[in-house]
Amino acid sequence: MATRTVELEVGRNPEMGIDGRPAQSPLRPFDVPEPDFGTEEMLINIGPQHPATHGVLRLICELDGETVMSVTPDIGYLHSSFEKLGEYRTWNQIVPLTDRMDYLAPLIYNCAYVMSVEKLMGIEVTERCKVVRVICMELDRIFGHLLWLGTTAIDVGAFTPFLYAFQQRERIYGLHESLTGARITTSATRVGGMMADLPVGWLNSLLGFLDTFPNTLHEIDRLLTGNQIHIGRTQGVGAISAAEAINYGLTGPNLRATGVDYDVRKDRPYYDYETYDFEVPVGEHGDCYDRYLCRMEEMRQSVQILHQAMARLPGGPINVQDTNVSLPSKTDCMSDMESMIHHFKLITDGIPAPEGDCYLAIEGSKGELGMYVVAEEGGTKPVRWRVRPPSFVNLSTIAKLAEGHLVSDLIMINASLDIVLGEIDR
Amino acid sequence: MTDRPLGGLDAVERGPLPSESGATSSFVSIEGESDHPSVAALRARFGSAIQRHRVSAGDQTVVWIDAAKSLEILTWLKDDPGQKYDMMSDVTGVDYGNGRPVEVVYQMFSTTHKRELRLRCPLPLDALEIDSVAGLWHSANWLEREVYDLFGVTFKGHPDLRRILMPQDYAEGHPLRKDFPLRGRFSRAEQTRRALAQDVERFYGAQELVEGGEPQQVFARPARDSGAEG
Numbered sequence: 138m139a140t141r142t143v144e145l146e147v148g149r150n151p152e153m154g155i156d157g158r159p160a161q162s163p164l165r166p167f168d169v170p171e172p173d174f175g176t177e178e179m180l181i182n183i184g185p186q187h188p189a190t191h192g193v194l195r196l197i198c199e200l201d202g203e204t205v206m207s208v209t210p211d212i213g214y215l216h217s218s219f220e221k222l223g224e225y226r227t228w229n230q231i232v233p234l235t236d237r238m239d240y241l242a243p244l245i246y247n248c249a250y251v252m253s254v255e256k257l258m259g260i261e262v263t264e265r266c267k268v269v270r271v272i273c274m275e276l277d278r279i280f281g282h283l284l285w286l287g288t289t290a291i292d293v294g295a296f297t298p299f300l301y302a303f304q305q306r307e308r309i310y311g312l313h314e315s316l317t318g319a320r321i322t323t324s325a326t327r328v329g330g331m332m333a334d335l336p337v338g339w340l341n342s343l344l345g346f347l348d349t350f351p352n353t354l355h356e357i358d359r360l361l362t363g364n365q366i367h368i369g370r371t372q373g374v375g376a377i378s379a380a381e382a383i384n385y386g387l388t389g390p391n392l393r394a395t396g397v398d399y400d401v402r403k404d405r406p407y408y409d410y411e412t413y414d415f416e417v418p419v420g421e422h423g424d425c426y427d428r429y430l431c432r433m434e435e436m437r438q439s440v441q442i443l444h445q446a447m448a449r450l451p452g453g454p455i456n457v458q459d460t461n462v463s464l465p466s467k468t469d470c471m472s473d474m475e476s477m478i479h480h481f482k483l484i485t486d487g488i489p490a491p492e493g494d495c496y497l498a499i500e501g502s503k504g505e506l507g508m509y510v511v512a513e514e515g516g517t518k519p520v521r522w523r524v525r526p527p528s529f530v531n532l533s534t535i536a537k538l539a540e541g542h543l544v545s546d547l548i549m550i551n552a553s554l555d556i557v558l559g560e561i562d563r
Numbered sequence: 564m565t566d567r568p569l570g571g572l573d574a575v576e577r578g579p580l581p582s583e584s585g586a587t588s589s590f591v592s593i594e595g596e597s598d599h600p601s602v603a604a605l606r607a608r609f610g611s612a613i614q615r616h617r618v619s620a621g622d623q624t625v626v627w628i629d630a631a632k633s634l635e636i637l638t639w640l641k642d643d644p645g646q647k648y649d650m651m652s653d654v655t656g657v658d659y660g661n662g663r664p665v666e667v668v669y670q671m672f673s674t675t676h677k678r679e680l681r682l683r684c685p686l687p688l689d690a691l692e693i694d695s696v697a698g699l700w701h702s703a704n705w706l707e708r709e710v711y712d713l714f715g716v717t718f719k720g721h722p723d724l725r726r727i728l729m730p731q732d733y734a735e736g737h738p739l740r741k742d743f744p745l746r747g748r749f750s751r752a753e754q755t756r757r758a759l760a761q762d763v764e765r766f767y768g769a770q771e772l773v774e775g776g777e778p779q780q781v782f783a784r785p786a787r788d789s790g791a792e793g
Contacts, residue, residue, distance in 0.1 A: 213728040218738050220713075225745060257620045383649050383674060386702025397674065404677055495620035496670050496681060498652065507670065511657050520660075521739075525653040525670070533705040562728060 178206060181544075185214050189292055189548045192558030196535075196547070203543045208536045212529075215562035223522035227487030228254050231522060233324045238524065238560040240321050242281035242502040244273040244313070246560075247326040249499045252407065253508035254328050257495035258488065260462060264451045266330050267408045271446045273316075273325065274499070275439040276343070279350070280309045281502030281555075282432045289429070289552040290361060293370045298357045305353050308346050315339055328488055329463045330456030340447055347440055354436055361429070371425035375538040375550035382423060385537065386530040389504025390431040391554060395423030401500040415442050425553035432555070462488055487517030496525075503527040503555055524563060528556040599624040601646055601680050609636055614685075625681045630667075633684050634694035640671065640680070641699050647675040651700035654707055656714040657683075660741030665714055667693055686716060695721035713739040 184195040193214035199206040219238060223231045235250045236243030248270045255262060262270075287302035310320045315336055317323040325332050361367045377385070379395040392399055400417045402410040418434035420427030456463035460479040469476035490512035498507040507525030531554050538554075539547045602624060605613050612635075614627040628636055640646045653670035664685035672679045686693060695718035697704040707718045708727040715737035718724055726733060734757075735748040747754060 213726075213730070216728045221738055221743075221745065259621060381701075384701050386651060386700065399674055405679070493617075493619040494625065494657075494668075494681075495623060496653070496679075497620075498679075505652060507653055509653065509655065509668070509670070513659075521655075521657045523653070523655045523668075525655075529705065529709075530702050533702065537701075 242277040243323045244277040251326040253497035278502045285555040292552040334455045376424040385534045394420035394427035489515045529561045648673045656710045692717040
């Protein structure tokens with residue numbers, strides 16, 4: 138598969154700058170003996186409410202001076218048992234629950250859920266719907282990565298990238314709003330199709346975004362990639378080897394930063410991803426800096442995919458033409474008896490599923506996002522709806538990544554994992 | 564499971580009870596050959612410990628295994644050169660309700676062979692325990708804690724079996740079990756009373772960090788289920 142190693146011409150030594158020129162690192166004084174202070178271990182709570190935890194997360198740290206001896210994450214503050222709620226809702230009524238999990242990339246969750254249900258029911262969506270969903274998912278990959286970029290930069294003290302990134306996010310919010318009517322709680326998908334087809338002129342707005350977004354990304358890149366402070370804070374921090382990363386279940390950019398070229402879009406392609414021309418960026422060292430490089434490159438690749446998807450967007454209906462799955466049009470409902478009956482049955486009963494279970498994984502912005510649905514014969518509600526949460530598994534590695542680092546590095550490691558607590562706690 | 568009289572909202576809280584037709588009767592047991600290379604290898608090696616398998620959702624192979632041999636089977640699947648399922652994507656549970664067994668589901672992926680496999684392991688309600696695989700895959704650590712928290716399945720040999728999403732002193736049981744009402748076992752008044760009576764200081768001390776300790780006794784579990792081997 139096509140991969141690109143995202144190693145740049147930046148020296149790996151903290152004292153080396155771009156092109157191998159020596160640069161003064163303000164962070165690490167060399168050859169200074171460690172002063173021998175008497176220290177004692179102490180227990181520090183970071184969070185639950187703290188801007189650097191990126192959500193309602195509590196990190197219980199045992200510190201020796203400023204060195205982290207152990208970290209125990211405490212999660213569950215946002216637990217609202219979406220999976221239990223899902224068991225009381227019909228298949229389509231669950232869609233609004235999905236975007237409330239990862240509110241940083243809601244369309245990916247909308248799509249992943251209905252894709253799993255459709256696979257369970259054996260529904261093949263239309264070609265137009267497939268391409269529209271690819272557009273939605275890639276757009277939200279940029280959306281999620283931009284939030285990560287801004288907040289991570291601010292955690293290492295860079296304020297400008299935050300403003301630049303959020304300016305671009307605001308434009309995607311606008312695209313969300315004109316597509317779905319909502320900025321965050323999109324709920325754009327339905328089993329067998331989308332809530333609505335693309336509005337008139339939406340693709341032009343998207344094209345306008347894609348024309349100028351790479352410039353901003355390049356500006357942020359110039360601000361951070363060769364920045365001595367950024368390099369000093371991220372290189373060699375929170376490194377993990379490839380074999381360990383697989384064993385710890387890391388997925389997404391966090392895994393690819395270690396050099397493993399596992400991407401669900403390439404390894405288990407869905408929606409014809411194998412026919413799109415894009416590369417999967419992989420890192421080498423598995424540290425915070427490589428995770429940064431991977432995500433930056435992924436945004437550029439997503440722009441490429443979006444251009445290709447817009448070029449191949451076919452016409453035709455967006456919903457499957459099956460009256461037992463998709464709602465008929467309002468005009469048909471009001472004029473045609475059959476359509477009205479189908480509409481009534483779909484709203485009151487829901488869509489019956491065959492007996493069985495289905496696990497469908499897609500490449501979310503945080504990692505492998507799996508949706509597992511279990512149904513009984515003819516069930517219009519799931520017996521079990523399970524989300525395989527990428528952030529949850531990624532966060533479980535933080536104890537390993539942060540051990541022995543400084544508290545300030547712990548903040549960087551936590552930021553570089555790109556977690557979203559709404560999905561961890563569900 | 565509730566001991567208070569059934570009120571008007573209980574029908575809502577009980578929600579969709581599965582049909583009375585027992586799950587086992589509706590499953591199609593496929594004993595023949597499967598396309599998936601791991602199935603034949605598993606049957607050849609473990610024989611009767613492999614209960615049945617089927618193809619679900621078009622192309623996904625599911626294998627039901629005996630809980631007693633789960634650790635042996637999973638160790639082999641991870642280490643055997645022909646299998647090499649080095650990534651444990653997901654560990655979760657399924658409760659069908661009506662007294663039917665709770666099933667623990669393992670979703671695995673092999674980065675070497677680019678194959679996925681799903682194992683399901685039925686556990687009768689009076690013996691909800693299974694060997695932990697957290698020693699094989701670190702990713703199973705938190706995932707098993709979540710299954711313990713939400714389904715009440717005890718993972719024997721887990722290094723740190725504590726609740727993870729619910730509070731440590733949550734006394735209403737395991738939320739994802741079908742016998743758990745949607746709005747909780749306690750009334751709103753009781754839930755509020757307990758919330759107000761909490762000693763907040765206690766949540767910020769070190770004592771809850773003791774790892775490998777005895778898992779807490781939880782509500783509505785028979786006494787003999789308590790205690791995982793630390």
